[in-house]
Amino acid sequence: MQGQFVLPSILNDGYDAYAALRNVNTLMQEYKIDILLAPMGTTAILNYIDKIRNGELSVFFPVSGSTLIRDASLKNIIHFKASYQDEVRALIDYMIREYGAQNFVFFYQTDAYGKDALEAAHAMLKKYGITTWTDVPYSREQTNFSEQAEQVRKANPDAIGLLSVSLPTQAFLGELGTEYLLKRRVFGMSFLESADL
Numbered sequence: 001m002q003g004q005f006v007l008p009s010i011l012n013d014g015y016d017a018y019a020a021l022r023n024v025n026t027l028m029q030e031y032k033i034d035i036l037l038a039p040m041g042t043t044a045i046l047n048y049i050d051k052i053r054n055g056e057l058s059v060f061f062p063v064s065g066s067t068l069i070r071d072a073s074l075k076n077i078i079h080f081k082a083s084y085q086d087e088v089r090a091l092i093d094y095m096i097r098e099y100g101a102q103n104f105v106f107f108y109q110t111d112a113y114g115k116d117a118l119e120a121a122h123a124m125l126k127k128y129g130i131t132t133w134t135d136v137p138y139s140r141e142q143t144n145f146s147e148q149a150e151q152v153r154k155a156n157p158d159a160i161g162l163l164s165v166s167l168p169t170q171a172f173l174g175e176l177g178t179e180y181l182l183k184r185r186v187f188g189m190s191f192l193e194s195a196d197l
Contacts, residue, residue, distance in 0.1 A: 009033060013044055015140070020044030024051065034058060042066040042112040052076050065189070066116045084113070084163075084189060085120035091161070091187045092124040099185050101159035104133040105152050107172055108163035109140060117163040117189060138168055149175035162188030166197055 009031050011023035020041065027033040028051070035058045039045055042064040049069065051057040058076040062069060065084035069077060095101040106121055108114035118135065125133055134155035136148045149172065152160065160181075162169050169192055173181065188197075 008037075013041075015041060015044070017041070017043045017047045021047040024048045024057070028057065035060060037061065038063055040064070042068060042116070045069050046112065049074075064113070065191070066112055068112055068116065081190065084117040084191075087189045088117045088120040088161070088163070089124050091189070092121060092128075095159045095185055095187060096128055096130075099159070101185055102130060103156065103158045104130070104161060105136055105155050105157040105159070106133065106161045106163055107136045107138065107148060107152070107169070108161075109165060109168070110137045111140065113165070113191075114163045121161060121163065138164070138172070140165075140168075142168060143171065145172040145175045148172055152176060153180070157184060159185040159187065162186065162192060164188070164192070166192055166194035170194070170196055 009027060011026065013020035013023050020039070021044075024036070027036070034056065038061045039059060040063045045059065045062055045064060046068060048057065052059055052074055055076060060078045061080040062077065065081055065087060067083050067085055070079065070083055092104075104121070104125060106118055108118045114137075122133070125131075134151065134157065136151045138145065138148055145168070164172070169188065
């Protein structure tokens with residue numbers, strides 16, 4: 001490969017699944033690209049999963065831990081991180097074993113990202129014999145989290161699981177307030193990677 005140049009091409013989909021598909025088509029047709037490096041978002045990747053499945057496209061290190069893109073039949077994906085479900089199982093196991101948490105609240109995003117993790121959280125609690133918890137959903141477009149904060153206060157949890165992304169999580173935690181949070185165990189997935197969090 002001596003004398004060959006690699007020119008990275010980056011197109012922003014704005015976290016829109018249809019724009020992601022359009023961008024992938026552009027990359028494949030106009031730039032003759034057949035490898036994506038670190039694409040973002042489960043929903044976006046699902047929009048072009050057929051191209052991966054049929055071998056037209058390879059994806060290396062997707063920024064998604066969703067089990068929806070971890071099907072053994074998808075030979076053209078290389079994962080770098082653990083699945084969201086594996087992360088959640090480890091976190092809940094730790095919260096129960098180390099802190100004795102029994103009353104859980106899950107703040108989760110109402111899409112493939114949050115629901116995948118939520119499903120694993122419920123299964124893990126049932127494994128420990130815990131049959132009640134409080135789910136607190138939010139949508140990606142949401143900016144006000146006062147209702148979610150009120151739901152959490154009513155539930156009076158030992159532990160708050162953040163199955164969410166950074167900006168909504170910051171707003172949600174701000175709505176709850178520092179004093180409230182100091183009395184609870186708060187845990188979240190690796191996708192909560194912003195410096196502020």
